[in-house]
Amino acid sequence: MQKDFSAFDRYKAMTDIGALCAFSAKPLRKCIRVNTLKTTVEAVARRALDLGWKLDPVPWCSEGFFIDREDRSVALGKDLLHLTGAIYMQEAASMLPPALLDPRPGETVLDMAAAPGSKSTQIAAMMQGRGVLVCNDMQERRLWTLMTALNRLGVINVAVTKKIGQWFAKQMTERFDRVLIDAPCTAQGTVRKDTDALSYTSEHGIGKATKLQRELLEAAIHATKIGGRIVYSTCTLTPEENEGVVADMLKKFEGQVEAVDPTAELGERAWGVGKAIEDSHRVQRTLHPTPNPLLPLLRLWPQTYDTEGFFCAVLRKLKRTREPERFDTVRFSQEMVMRNRTREIRAFLQERYGVDMLTNDEVLLQENERFWVTTESVCDCAIPAPVYAVGLPFGKTVSEAPVCIDHDLATLRGSRASSNSIDLTPEQLRLLMGGQDCDCDPALVSHVLLKYEGRCIGRGRAKEGRCKNHLPRWMVQMGIG
Numbered sequence: 001m002q003k004d005f006s007a008f009d010r011y012k013a014m015t016d017i018g019a020l021c022a023f024s025a026k027p028l029r030k031c032i033r034v035n036t037l038k039t040t041v042e043a044v045a046r047r048a049l050d051l052g053w054k055l056d057p058v059p060w061c062s063e064g065f066f067i068d069r070e071d072r073s074v075a076l077g078k079d080l081l082h083l084t085g086a087i088y089m090q091e092a093a094s095m096l097p098p099a100l101l102d103p104r105p106g107e108t109v110l111d112m113a114a115a116p117g118s119k120s121t122q123i124a125a126m127m128q129g130r131g132v133l134v135c136n137d138m139q140e141r142r143l144w145t146l147m148t149a150l151n152r153l154g155v156i157n158v159a160v161t162k163k164i165g166q167w168f169a170k171q172m173t174e175r176f177d178r179v180l181i182d183a184p185c186t187a188q189g190t191v192r193k194d195t196d197a198l199s200y201t202s203e204h205g206i207g208k209a210t211k212l213q214r215e216l217l218e219a220a221i222h223a224t225k226i227g228g229r230i231v232y233s234t235c236t237l238t239p240e241e242n243e244g245v246v247a248d249m250l251k252k253f254e255g256q257v258e259a260v261d262p263t264a265e266l267g268e269r270a271w272g273v274g275k276a277i278e279d280s281h282r283v284q285r286t287l288h289p290t291p292n293p294l295l296p297l298l299r300l301w302p303q304t305y306d307t308e309g310f311f312c313a314v315l316r317k318l319k320r321t322r323e324p325e326r327f328d329t330v331r332f333s334q335e336m337v338m339r340n341r342t343r344e345i346r347a348f349l350q351e352r353y354g355v356d357m358l359t360n361d362e363v364l365l366q367e368n369e370r371f372w373v374t375t376e377s378v379c380d381c382a383i384p385a386p387v388y389a390v391g392l393p394f395g396k397t398v399s400e401a402p403v404c405i406d407h408d409l410a411t412l413r414g415s416r417a418s419s420n421s422i423d424l425t426p427e428q429l430r431l432l433m434g435g436q437d438c439d440c441d442p443a444l445v446s447h448v449l450l451k452y453e454g455r456c457i458g459r460g461r462a463k464e465g466r467c468k469n470h471l472p473r474w475m476v477q478m479g480i481g
Contacts, residue, residue, distance in 0.1 A: 003191070003198075007198040013286045022303070027193075028091060028192045028193050031089070032089055033095060035088055035121065036063060036125045037153060038086045039081075047081060052070040054068040060096050061095035061096070078478055084456070085154055088153060093300050093310035094310075098180065100262050100312055102178075103177075105127050108175065108177050109123060109178045110134045110179045110223060111182075112220055113216070114160075115137040115139070115142035117149030120155075120158075124158065131377060132381045134159050134381070136165065138163060138164050140162070143389075156373055156392045157391075158391065160389040163385065165215075166215050168222070174222075180230075181220040181232050182233045182235075183212070183233070185209050185234040188201055189309025189310055207240075210245060220232070221257055221317060224317045226319060227317065230315040232246060232312070233310065237311075242297070246313045256319040257315050257321070258318060259296055259313060260296070260316050263296075276299055276304055277296060277297070277298060279304060280297040280298060297312070298310075298311065298312040327384035328384060329382040330385055333387075334366055334367040336363055337366050337371070342358070352420050354418030354419040355414070362376075369396045370396050371403060372390060373391050395409065410449055413456075414451070414456030422448055423452075428440075429452050433476060439467070445463065447459060447460075459471075
């Protein structure tokens with residue numbers, strides 16, 4: 001059935017409507033991002049070559065690639081690289097906001113509307129596990145999706161909060177070096193994957209979204225330190241939600257906030273977005289024919305780079321916009337594990353697997369029999385509200401050992417294990433991914449790591465020549481077996 005693109009008629013003076021409709025009718029190109037917390041671009045490129053994948057770089061993200069596969073008999077989501085969090089399926093346009101945010105290791109960063117987690121995990125990889133990443137969302141269901149992504153990709157330096165975005169304006173004024181607000185919007189740019197995306201873009205819907213976006217962008221500005229950076233983005237095409245929101249905020253905070261040329265932030269990758277700035281300039285001229293300063297904003301029509309429709313703006317905070325207030329810190333629900341106990345656990349795991357499962361700046365938290373690992377910086381970050389989740393699940397206490405590590409920690413750090421691990425054959429892998437147990441070396445006992453082609457895919461338990469399958473149920477259900 002042919003899609004109805006009549007909602008695009010309002011853009012006739014802004015772009016080529018024929019091209020907009022033609023590209024909006026096409027399916028999106030598959031795209032992946034390499035998770036450098038678990039692997040390297042070079043390693044994935046070698047694996048892609050072996051599998052017959054063709055990878056074309058995403059212009060604005062050095063870890064992002066459009067992917068074309070000769071053999072599509074197995075869904076990309078069932079590949080071990082994806083199941084173990086070494087790659088993440090992410091639309092190319094979605095990679096642009098974190099690239100513009102340009103977070104640095106050691107900084108304090110806020111992703112204000114973080115679920116489902118594609119941008120959060122990209123930011124975490126850019127931070128290289130150092131500093132503090134606060135990921136926020138307000139819906140329970142979306143938070144679980146967010147935490148699943150954070151855990152699968154091995155993010156440790158994170159605190160997850162459940163607040164409306166406006167809360168950060170007052171409660172955490174001038175606390176963040178960088179803030180991303182990928183705002184809720186009418187989502188017109190997602191029509192290539194969601195045929196109903198244009199059904200909810202009435203004038204009333206646009207007006208309601210615009211009001212919320214102004215509030216969230218203002219909160220992001222207040223929450224950012226003086227000299228810090230704010231990136232505002234949406235996946236919609238309406239000027240009211242994009243250029244209009246940014247112009248309103250710059251007018252409200254004139255002299256306190258400025259728009260930054262995004263090409264300066266992308267450096268060598270800037271060649272890929274020049275057309276996007278020209279497209280935004282054309283929209284601005286259409287909205288305001290009289291001579292006005294043109295803002296350096298990025299607008300991605302679907303036809304610009306054959307992606308989703310998208311919008312981004314980079315702002316810099318020049319002066320204080322709100323006086324900070326003092327609030328009491330709320331302690332984590334977990335208790336910090338004493339250093340002696342942490343050293344004991346660390347030494348046990350190193351002896352068992354031949355690899356260090358903790359770094360010197362990481363700490364363990366415990367609640368009942370469960371452990372989490374995070375960084376000292378996260379523990380020192382004063383958050384004036386209960387934290388929904390913190391760090392990465394580390395493991396649990398067991399009767400026969402100080403700890404049994406969790407699946408996500410195993411896939412993060414187990415690939416370098418030199419002892420108590422099984423290098424799986426294709427047949428063993430097939431059995432395990434089918435939910436079955438497999439034979440193993442009778443000399444192996446207790447908890448072991450499972451490796452395939454040098455990559456840790458999870459855990460098992462060896463006894464008398466048999467390895468009991470401890471892969472998570474979701475992985476078996478999703479897997480290749």
